[in-house]
Amino acid sequence: MKTMFKTTALTAVLALGAGVAAAEIRIGATVSETGGASFLGDPAAKTLRMLVEEINAAGGVLGQPINLILYDDGGDPNRARTFASRLIEDDEVIAVVGGSTTGTSMAIIPVFEEEEIPFISLAGGIEIVRPTKPFAFKTPHTDRMACEKIFADIQARGLRRVGMISGTDGFGASMRAQCLDVVGDYDIEIVADESYGPSDADMTPQLTNIRGTAGLEAVVNPGFGQGPAIVTRNYAQLGIEVPLYQSHGVASDAFIQLAGAENAEGVRLPGTALLIAGILAEDDPQYAVVQAYKTAFEAEFGQPVSTFGGYAHDALRILVDAIERAGSTEGVAIRDAIRATENFAGTTGIVTMGEDDHLGLDLAAFRMLEIRDGGWSQID
Amino acid sequence: MRLSPKLVSLSVLALLALVAPMFFPSGFYYRIGALIFINGLAVTGLVILIGYAGQISLGHAGFAGIGAYACALAPVHLGLPPALAVVLGAALSAGLAWVVGRPILKLQGYYLAVATLGLGILISMVLTNESQWTRGPDGISVPDLGLRGVLADMGWRLTAGQFWYWFSALVLFIGAWLALNLHDSPTGRALRALHGSEVAARTVGVDVARLKLNAFVISAVYASVSGSLLAMMNRFVTPEIAGFMHSVEMVVMAVLGGVGSVLGAIFGAAILTALPQALTMFHEYEKLLLGAVMILVMIFLREGLLPSILRRFRGKEE
Numbered sequence: 001m002k003t004m005f006k007t008t009a010l011t012a013v014l015a016l017g018a019g020v021a022a023a024e025i026r027i028g029a030t031v032s033e034t035g036g037a038s039f040l041g042d043p044a045a046k047t048l049r050m051l052v053e054e055i056n057a058a059g060g061v062l063g064q065p066i067n068l069i070l071y072d073d074g075g076d077p078n079r080a081r082t083f084a085s086r087l088i089e090d091d092e093v094i095a096v097v098g099g100s101t102t103g104t105s106m107a108i109i110p111v112f113e114e115e116e117i118p119f120i121s122l123a124g125g126i127e128i129v130r131p132t133k134p135f136a137f138k139t140p141h142t143d144r145m146a147c148e149k150i151f152a153d154i155q156a157r158g159l160r161r162v163g164m165i166s167g168t169d170g171f172g173a174s175m176r177a178q179c180l181d182v183v184g185d186y187d188i189e190i191v192a193d194e195s196y197g198p199s200d201a202d203m204t205p206q207l208t209n210i211r212g213t214a215g216l217e218a219v220v221n222p223g224f225g226q227g228p229a230i231v232t233r234n235y236a237q238l239g240i241e242v243p244l245y246q247s248h249g250v251a252s253d254a255f256i257q258l259a260g261a262e263n264a265e266g267v268r269l270p271g272t273a274l275l276i277a278g279i280l281a282e283d284d285p286q287y288a289v290v291q292a293y294k295t296a297f298e299a300e301f302g303q304p305v306s307t308f309g310g311y312a313h314d315a316l317r318i319l320v321d322a323i324e325r326a327g328s329t330e331g332v333a334i335r336d337a338i339r340a341t342e343n344f345a346g347t348t349g350i351v352t353m354g355e356d357d358h359l360g361l362d363l364a365a366f367r368m369l370e371i372r373d374g375g376w377s378q379i380d
Numbered sequence: 381m382r383l384s385p386k387l388v389s390l391s392v393l394a395l396l397a398l399v400a401p402m403f404f405p406s407g408f409y410y411r412i413g414a415l416i417f418i419n420g421l422a423v424t425g426l427v428i429l430i431g432y433a434g435q436i437s438l439g440h441a442g443f444a445g446i447g448a449y450a451c452a453l454a455p456v457h458l459g460l461p462p463a464l465a466v467v468l469g470a471a472l473s474a475g476l477a478w479v480v481g482r483p484i485l486k487l488q489g490y491y492l493a494v495a496t497l498g499l500g501i502l503i504s505m506v507l508t509n510e511s512q513w514t515r516g517p518d519g520i521s522v523p524d525l526g527l528r529g530v531l532a533d534m535g536w537r538l539t540a541g542q543f544w545y546w547f548s549a550l551v552l553f554i555g556a557w558l559a560l561n562l563h564d565s566p567t568g569r570a571l572r573a574l575h576g577s578e579v580a581a582r583t584v585g586v587d588v589a590r591l592k593l594n595a596f597v598i599s600a601v602y603a604s605v606s607g608s609l610l611a612m613m614n615r616f617v618t619p620e621i622a623g624f625m626h627s628v629e630m631v632v633m634a635v636l637g638g639v640g641s642v643l644g645a646i647f648g649a650a651i652l653t654a655l656p657q658a659l660t661m662f663h664e665y666e667k668l669l670l671g672a673v674m675i676l677v678m679i680f681l682r683e684g685l686l687p688s689i690l691r692r693f694r695g696k697e698e
Contacts (some may be wrong), residue, residue, distance in 0.1 A: 072663055077618045089408035102518040107616040170517035
């Protein structure tokens with residue numbers, strides 16, 4: 001009886017000790033789960049929650065479970081900024097994933113720079129990582145890379161004279177500027193440059209102008225949301241014959257449904273391996289990660305994966321991998337480990353970061369896709 | 381001895397600002413405090429316009445946008461020190477309010493609400509689309525005010541959160557003091573008279589159009605300065621600051637707290653700034669709750685939370 005009491009007491013003390021030692025790894029996130037950018041933030045939030053559960057079930061990080069603290073900033077930079085302060089000062093997280101839009105990401109980066117906490121953004125804008133900021137990383141390709149991929153493909157088809165129609169939202173405006181900036185590197189001339197507002201319901205006038213441009217050989221449409229789908233529909237209705245290029249901003253099955261498969265036929269856009277998981281070669285270096293993520297996500301939520309959820313997947317995986325390698329929860333150590341990420345297979349591409357490269361992707365990460373019979377096929 | 385309401389309001393405000401930090405569990409609460417003060421400043425301006433003069437504006441975020449972008453652009457393009465950029469923004473806002481308000485405020489009724497609605501949306505569109513200056517919808521970074529560095533050199537080291545808490549508290553205190561002074565001045569009395577009845581005010585010799593215009597211009601300056609403070613605290617600004625929802629938010633804060641009283645309106649700003657932070661656990665229901673609170677206040681406490689509560693309290697006393 002006495003021994004049994006002793007054992008019980010010992011177990012209790014051990015359990016108590018373990019309770020103290022069993023600290024948790026606090027990782028923060030602020031994404032746009034609601035609001036205008038919810039199509040970015042919603043799959044990201046779902047992915048983060050799912051992955052954290054998965055990682056904790058497999059034993060956590062550094063032997064400790066992850067506690068994900070996720071806030072919804074609704075796409076408002078001022079709110080995102082408040083949540084960033086809250087994550088660092090009140091929740092005392094060791095790293096943060098998030099910022100669904102370039103605006104929210106740029107608004108919160110100064111907080112992480114000041115507090116020396118690593119931050120991995122889920123937004124496209126190139127200014128997040130250029131110039132390189134010591135504690136800011138990102139997983140999505142930049143809009144500049146999308147322009148380069150598109151222009152390279154246009155040039156390879158022997159086309160020269162390109163018309164542009166861009167959304168005036170953050171994504172469209174930024175990508176338009178990057179395309180105009182990078183076009184000089186190619187033997188391509190921009191012969192038309194039209195724009196439309198984020199809530200416009202008809203782009204026929206702009207497209208008519210573009211159609212009327214002499215010698216037009218291709219059209220590029222930087223934009224995301226519903227705009228590009230309307231452009232694609234109007235494009236087909238006007239019977240414009242030259243090839244249409246969309247951006248990675250609409251790389252999801254929802255785009256084909258919205259635009260209509262018959263209208264989207266032949267549209268090309270730069271996308272990720274995730275979109276073509278079904279036709280990916282088994283020896284592809286991204287095969288395993290893409291299949292695993294797609295299967296898990298679709299089983300859990302019963303809806304198709306999107307590139308944007310993939311960005312969050314890569315961000316959390318890179319972060320967890322870095323924490324494991326750093327063997328520490330200290331900001332600078334984790335930052336250095338993220339920088340040392342090498343040949344990491346993500347859904348977006350193969351990531352190799354560096355001192356001066358906080359993105360770690362090259363053009364090979366993009367695959368030029370074409371919509372055929374309502375589905376995706378790879379060109380190169 | 382009976383203390384004047386002005387003195388009471390100012391002492392309550394100062395006391396709350398001084399005592400609150402003793403109960404802050406972490407540095408994050410300084411930011412919430414600063415946001416409350418900055419929103420409170422814009423809302424104090426609306427008290428002058430809505431509460432004193434009885435005019436409604438649905439475009440005040442536009443002036444906040446002007447103040448904010450002045451702080452982002454003037455130091456870079458004109459080489460102005462950030463403090464002067466605040467003044468420039470306020471001057472631009474005042475000028476614009478004067479030009480827009482002058483023809484409209486000669487009219488009676490809701491013309492100002494409609495015109496300011498359009499004005500706010502126009503300003504927000506300009507900030508979004510003129511990306512060669514404003515860098516477009518992704519926003520632009522804002523230079524540091526520099527005052528924190530000066531204080532640090534004087535041996536007074538504050539974190540960014542602490543600095544903005546105390547600095548915005550000071551600005552709000554001054555703003556509230558000016559607004560309360562205005563309330564008791566001849567101009568304030570004339571404003572409240574025209575609020576009661578424009579015809580009656582005119583018959584006793586009040587220049588109705590000029591006074592309404594003054595109230596509009598003053599409230600635009602308040603909004604502009606609050607926008608400048610927000611931009612400099614965040615060190616980053618996007619066109620969302622001038623968005624329609626921000627305008628509505630300001631009016632809602634003022635009306636919820638009590639648009640006739642400076643302290644009430646600041647109370648409204650405090651509730652609507654802090655509540656979303658307290659409700660992150662019930663995020664899906666946040667808008668529902670806020671809507672319900674708003675409807676209940678409008679039905680049962682029509683003067684706004686604070687004045688109605690105070691009235692009940694006093695009623696029992698007597």
